[in-house]
Amino acid sequence: MQGQLSEIDIRSILQLIELGQRTGELFVEAYPSSSLPPTHVASPIETRSTKSLSGHSWFAFFLNGQIVYAGETDVSLLRLRDYLRRYQAESAVDDIASSSIAAFNAPEYGYLWALMENHSLTPAQARSVIKSMIHETLFDLLSLHQGSFIFEMGTPLAPQLMTLETAPLVTKIIKQVQEWKQFYPQIHSPDQCPVVANRASLKEVLPETTFSTLDRYADGKTSLRQIARYLNRDILTVARAIYPYVKRGWLHLAHSSSEELGGGSKVRARDLDFWQINKTPRVVCIDDGATIRKTVEYILNQHGYEVTAIDNPLKALSLVFQLKPDLILCDIAMPELDGYEICAMLRKSTAFRQTPIVMLTGKDGFIDRVKARMVGATDYLTKPFGESELLMLLEKYIGVGHPDQPKADQLLTDALEEG
Template sequence: MNRPPVCTEVSAHLLNAEVSFTGVVRYFSALDKGEGLGTWSLVFHQGRLGFAHHSLEPLERLDRHLRRLSHQVFSLTRQNCLRIHRQVEALLAQETGPLPADLLGLSWMVTEQLLPWEAARRLNAWIGEEVLQNLLLVPGGFQQEIIPLDNVPTLGQWDGGSLLDLIQKRLRAWQSLGPEITSPYQRPYFASRAQAERLPAEQQERLGRLLKGFSFRQLSALLDQDDLQIARRLHPLVKAGILVLRDPQPPFDRLPKTYSAKLETESQPSETPTVPLHLANGLADLGPSPQASKTWIVACIDDSEAMLSELQRLLEGHNLVIHTISDSLKALMKLTTLKPDLILLDVGMPNVDGYQLCSLIRKSSVLKDVPVVMVTGHKGLIDRVKARLAGATDYLTKPFRQEELLQMVFRYLS
């Protein structure tokens, strides 16, 4: 889907409301012909914009920005991030009325003292900028729904005009990286082994540990760096053919692109530096955080030896120590000894199935905070609900590609 960005045509009225207005303004694209662009909800307090929500994968967006924030806020541990994830996931499953679940989740974090006030404001700003960038890229008009409320949670307020200027500048910067880069949700990879070998061995290793199917947005969270700056630094390698970009994963492939040949002449000149291929200057600091060099323990539990061998093959060579367990009756004892950082758990096993074992894991004082990803061929909503009720952290459906498995694993390890 290659829609031209219209950020230069959007006026500040989208981001402003009457001074007396407190409530939610929802926007629906007038040109969304069943393509699933979702709904945008802007929350105002006395005419000032305070929160921006997009219905397309709000939990993924929150998790990603929380991960970036965890580099800066040491109290935001993996356990606290998982606690926040579960709370917001529960809110999303409930009927919370017109207020977005992620806004209620942010307020809950502050109330529970999981996040200092200033950190919550920073998180709110990051989420808001991403949501509004996507909103301003949507072509055509909007259908609008206005919902007045007596009160809304406030985590800071923005000036609509200044915010619009900032977002438009960033969108023009993204535009300048085209036609090679057309979306912050694209995923860079080495084009081939031969192309990778054009770089020094140290840079090959550094980038190889990063380019595992993560988008520019996800790399921003992993590295605690601005996604636009990461894209600028990798842009010369894309132009040189060393890196290739794969399309955004669903559902982000539905979003409008940041580049259009139509607007190329209107874009500001690219500020992307001409970085030599040896990366001596421009990309020297683009590498995994210290955590990324850690060796993680992953336990894979499945009654199929063939499946365990396949999981081990797909995960090897990524700073992971893989332990396979085929007997679910002995799994809990082995897990208690291993103390893994992540558990990949099959659902359909004899004797003790995955749901039962997951419940036992959650009752263990040693294992209760370990992320558990259920790996199964069941695709139904009921199966996902059962996994959540058993205490699963996430759900991976077979068949899956290696990049999907790695993304799931590093979502909970990095």
């Protein structure tokens, strides 16, 4: 089962999965804002919602029609750490060996299970976290109007800690999504960050403990969604609580850095230090096709990137650990080891858990993209691709190259000498 969200909505998809008592994985991908199809004229509320979610993708795992776990395909553990703050257990993630979660399709779920096994979390706490994660993910999915989906039958996510009936959960969240729209335009995204604008007025009307809590979180950096996670509340409850004060102007809502950048990198260029800005970005291209390798080498060398092209996927696995690239381009269809296997192997290593891995897909790219997300790929590039497409993707994840590197090196030297 697969298709476009302009043809069938998420609610109907979930109903089909539940009624069919199906076991497997649902993958949903929001359209990037630059490629939204002109088949649906969205309202202003829908447009803001779509923009804040564009470029994101999600997984939901089902067992006999009931939902087991759901989350974004992003391989970072930021969301999990936010939830673990409830139990002062966020640092426990660092003590989990990556090998212990290698068998899980969803790293976040694997880490949560491992934390329970080593008694950093109780089963009841773990179930509470999973329930909140599912609720949060479905809120995003049921707010989505443009995108693609695919449901693949398969073995269930194991082991299961809990399952939730889909229909009552969807009914509840649909009502929340409808109420959420009433806060527009003052509140339009869970990624907005509140900041106190009128401290005196807030202190006058709020109990001391309530004001203290609000003042701690309303720092202009912590998003509404993060506050909901910390307080063990859903996003609607948090929005409903602050809305009157936002409307009066006592609280302002700023945009998070990720929202300003369209949901891409969470680090702003101005926050990088001098060395990161001026060092030559290093790229490894793994592809058994000579034409692709030569094309990538030529383009990237011309634009100031350090590039190493490797034709043998087995050799590539050992070389990437020596080269420590800033980004990896990896073809999918290769002999001995395909791109999915290489990506999955690299993600099991802490050295490459956060490294951007971009899969090079064929013309029929949707199924490729689904599988790429499943193994932890960051993005994809459809072949054949042009120079501008390749450079735009690299600039998105690792910045521009440095054709005049000797000059940059001299600037760094001068800065160190002056220091």
